[in-house]
Amino acid sequence: MALRQLLLKPEHPILTIISYRIAGKRSLYRNAKALKADSGNQYHNHSSIPHYNRNLEAARKNARIVVIGAGLAGLSAAQHLLSHGFRKCLVLEATDRYGGRINSKKFGDTFCELGAKWVNIDGSHDSTYELLKNAEGLGKQIKEKEKVQYVHEEKQVNPVMVELIDTLFRQLCGGLKVKDTLKKGNDLHALDNVMAYFQMESNKIISISYKDPAEKQTAQEIFQSLFKEFSSIFGCCLENVNIEQITSYPVVQQEQHPIYVPTGLDNVVNELKKNLDVDQLQTGKPVGKIEWIGHPMLGEFKSVGCLDGSLYKADHIICTLPLGVLKNFAGILFNPTLPLDKLLAIRNLGNGNPVKIFVSYKKPISRWFKSNMRPLSCSVTSDTSNNQPERNWTQQVVEISQLPTSQHVLEIRIGGGYYDEIEKLPDSNLVEEITALLRKCIRNHLVPYPQGLLRSYWNSSACYLGGRPYFSISSSARDVQRLAAPLGEPIPSLLFAGDATTLHGFGTIDGARTSGIREAQRIIDYYTMKQCN
Structure with a gap:
C-alpha cells in the first residue's frame, strides 16, 4: 500500500500549476475515493453490453468515443474512426490550440517549429510522410546538408578532424560497440547508461587516433558537442538514458535529406482537423476525471x-495525454485507479524537456553571420573569485544556425543538461548572453542585439509538463507495452495512444500518428468481431 501511495502522489501540486478555472471545480476531485487497483473491476459483465454492440451499423451511429488530446495521436485516431463511419467521436483538447507538440509559430520572416521540425521520408502506410505527401497545395522542401563550423577558443576547428569524429560518433549512436563489449564481458559498467558508453568508446578512439595533447583536447570537445546534440533530441542528460535506447530502439539520426514545410509543420495537423466538425473538436477542455468503468x-x-464542469458520457475513451501529465496526475485522473503495472510503466519511462530558442534581427544576418556554428568551450561568463568556471547555460549550446527559409532568424539548439533552468531564465538574460556568445565566436563586437525572441515552454506548461519520452535507466520495452495495453473486458473501455505507447517510432511524430490509428482500429475491430459472432 505504501508503494501505491507513492505512485499516486503528484510530483507537482496540481493547484499550483493549473489555474484554468480550477478553483471552482475542485469538486471533481474532492469526492474521489481512495482508489486501488482491483482486477475484478477491470471487466464488464456481458449483460451490460449495449444492444448496438451486436450490430456494426448501429455502433457506427451510436457508439460514443471520447478522445482526450488533440495532438497528432488524438486527431489521427478521430480521423480513422470517422473514415470508418463512427459518427459520435469527440476530441477534447485542454489548450486553446490543436496539434500537441507540433507547434509552428510565425516569427520574423519565417515559421519556427517549437516542437517537431522534420518529417523523415517513409513510404509506410499511415506515416506522417504519407500524410504530408497527400496534403494538396502545401509547399514542401528537402533539407540540404548545411556547412557547420566548429569554433574553439575563437578559432575554427580543422574540418577533417570534425568529419572523422562525426562519422565515428554516428556509428556509436547505432550501438556498434555494445555487442562487442557484451561478448567480451568486460567494461560492462559502461553500459549502465548512454553517456557512460559514449565516454568509454570516445576515450578509446581519442587515445588511438591522437597523440598531441592539444588535438586530444579538441577531439574530446568535439565529442562532447556531439553528446550534447544527442541529448538535445530528448531534452535530458544522457546519464539518465538506457542503453536500450540505441541498441533495440535507436533514435533515427537526422537523415541527409528530411522534409520540412516552409509554412509550418502544423499544416499537416490541419489535414487531420479539416474532417472534424466544430462540435467534434472542442478546445479549452482540460480533463479532470476519467471514469472508465461503467x-x-x-x-x-x-x-x-x-x-x-462539463461531462461527456462515453462507450470508449482514447487517452493521449502526454507522459508528463500522466506522471503527475495519473493517480487522481482515473477512477478506478490504473492497474499497478501501468502506474509503474508511467513512472519508469523517461520524460525529457527539449528547449528551443529563436532570435530575429531587424536587418539581414548575412552581414555578419556567414555559417552555422558549433561553439566549443565558449562560455560567455566566468567566476573569477574562486578560479572556478561559473555554471552558465551557454555551455549547453549545441549549434547556432540560420533557418533555411529566413534571412533574419537564428535558432539556438540546447543540449547537455539543466533544461528546466534554462526554460525559466528571463528573456533579457537569454538575449544578453546569446549576443555575447555570438560576438565571441564570430570575433565581432558589433553583432547587434536581436529585436525579438521566441522560445519553447514545454516543461512549465501544465498541459504537457515535458516533451519527448525516452527509455530511462529504470525502464524497458515492457513499460511501453504496459502503458499501451487497453483496459476493460470484453469491451475496450480505456485505450492509450501517444508517442510513448509504441516501440516502432517511440518518441516520434510517426509513433504518435500510428498509435492513434492503432487504438482507433482496436475499437473498429471489436465491433467487427461482434458482427462476425
Whole structure:
C-alpha cells in the first residue's frame, strides 16, 4: 500500500500549476475515493453490453468515443474512426490550440517549429510522410546538408578532424560497440547508461587516433558537442538514458535529406482537423476525471469530466495525454485507479524537456553571420573569485544556425543538461548572453542585439509538463507495452495512444500518428468481431 501511495502522489501540486478555472471545480476531485487497483473491476459483465454492440451499423451511429488530446495521436485516431463511419467521436483538447507538440509559430520572416521540425521520408502506410505527401497545395522542401563550423577558443576547428569524429560518433549512436563489449564481458559498467558508453568508446578512439595533447583536447570537445546534440533530441542528460535506447530502439539520426514545410509543420495537423466538425473538436477542455468503468444497469456510465464542469458520457475513451501529465496526475485522473503495472510503466519511462530558442534581427544576418556554428568551450561568463568556471547555460549550446527559409532568424539548439533552468531564465538574460556568445565566436563586437525572441515552454506548461519520452535507466520495452495495453473486458473501455505507447517510432511524430490509428482500429475491430459472432 505504501508503494501505491507513492505512485499516486503528484510530483507537482496540481493547484499550483493549473489555474484554468480550477478553483471552482475542485469538486471533481474532492469526492474521489481512495482508489486501488482491483482486477475484478477491470471487466464488464456481458449483460451490460449495449444492444448496438451486436450490430456494426448501429455502433457506427451510436457508439460514443471520447478522445482526450488533440495532438497528432488524438486527431489521427478521430480521423480513422470517422473514415470508418463512427459518427459520435469527440476530441477534447485542454489548450486553446490543436496539434500537441507540433507547434509552428510565425516569427520574423519565417515559421519556427517549437516542437517537431522534420518529417523523415517513409513510404509506410499511415506515416506522417504519407500524410504530408497527400496534403494538396502545401509547399514542401528537402533539407540540404548545411556547412557547420566548429569554433574553439575563437578559432575554427580543422574540418577533417570534425568529419572523422562525426562519422565515428554516428556509428556509436547505432550501438556498434555494445555487442562487442557484451561478448567480451568486460567494461560492462559502461553500459549502465548512454553517456557512460559514449565516454568509454570516445576515450578509446581519442587515445588511438591522437597523440598531441592539444588535438586530444579538441577531439574530446568535439565529442562532447556531439553528446550534447544527442541529448538535445530528448531534452535530458544522457546519464539518465538506457542503453536500450540505441541498441533495440535507436533514435533515427537526422537523415541527409528530411522534409520540412516552409509554412509550418502544423499544416499537416490541419489535414487531420479539416474532417472534424466544430462540435467534434472542442478546445479549452482540460480533463479532470476519467471514469472508465461503467455499469449501465446500475445507472453508472463511463465518462470524461472537464475542469469547466462539463461531462461527456462515453462507450470508449482514447487517452493521449502526454507522459508528463500522466506522471503527475495519473493517480487522481482515473477512477478506478490504473492497474499497478501501468502506474509503474508511467513512472519508469523517461520524460525529457527539449528547449528551443529563436532570435530575429531587424536587418539581414548575412552581414555578419556567414555559417552555422558549433561553439566549443565558449562560455560567455566566468567566476573569477574562486578560479572556478561559473555554471552558465551557454555551455549547453549545441549549434547556432540560420533557418533555411529566413534571412533574419537564428535558432539556438540546447543540449547537455539543466533544461528546466534554462526554460525559466528571463528573456533579457537569454538575449544578453546569446549576443555575447555570438560576438565571441564570430570575433565581432558589433553583432547587434536581436529585436525579438521566441522560445519553447514545454516543461512549465501544465498541459504537457515535458516533451519527448525516452527509455530511462529504470525502464524497458515492457513499460511501453504496459502503458499501451487497453483496459476493460470484453469491451475496450480505456485505450492509450501517444508517442510513448509504441516501440516502432517511440518518441516520434510517426509513433504518435500510428498509435492513434492503432487504438482507433482496436475499437473498429471489436465491433467487427461482434458482427462476425
